Amino acid sequence: DAKTTQPPSMDCAEGRAANLPCNHSTISGNEYVYWYRQIHSQGPQYIIHGLKNNETNEMASLIITEDRKSSTLILPHATLRDTAVYYCIVRVAGAQKLVFGQGTRLTINP
Amino acid sequence: DTEVTQTPKHLVMGMTNKKSLKCEQHMGHRAMYWYKQKAKKPPELMFVYSYEKLSINESVPSRFSPECPNSSLLNLHLHALQPEDSALYLCASSQVWGQSPLHFGNGTRLTVT
Secondary structure: OOOOEOOOEEEEEOOOOEEEEEEOOOOOOOEEEEEEEEOOOOOOEEEEEEOOOOEEOOOOEEEEOOOOOEEEEEEOOOOHHHOEEEEEEEEEOOOOOOOOOOOEEEEEEO | OOOEEEEOOEEEEOOOOEEEEEEEEOOOOOEEEEEEEOOOOOOEEEEEEEOOEEEEEOOOOOOEEEEEEEOOEEEEEEEOOOHHHOEEEEEEEEOOOOOOOOEEOOOEEEEEO
């Protein structure tokens, strides 16, 4: 699976959009981009995934660049409960393992 | 609340003890996973079960022994652990192996004294 690079930490004001970047410059054509988050003292939680097109669900939006070398997870109206470590993972469909990188620690400030 | 239930939430055990961690899901998922997470580090895969058969063992020491008695249950038997095995042990499940999303429990925080 391709390697991902994320900033170690970010801050965002409550009520604003939180934009979390992820670089995956070695991604191949059949690899999906997944996002999970882990709130303190909880297990990781699936957020969203995509291949080429932008995706949106009730939690977030995923914007993937046309060359697929990077993506951005957008939390449109961040709340204090969105404070967590966010993991960007690149994975081939049917891949045997889900491998976590270091992630971004997002802090939402009041 | 999570649909994957892990018990106990906390466990303290001595190096000579034998204990077990339990994980349960009733979503009809046929793949189940054990991950280990040390403080301030990402989760690391330990084992994968697919249709109740062990499919991946990430070179985990034999003092950790997984068991999948049926499609809803996953156990991790612990024996002769070391203090460095202290960590958060996470269970996860997915509809089938190799497909996301994985649904995680909230883990068992294990301390080995």
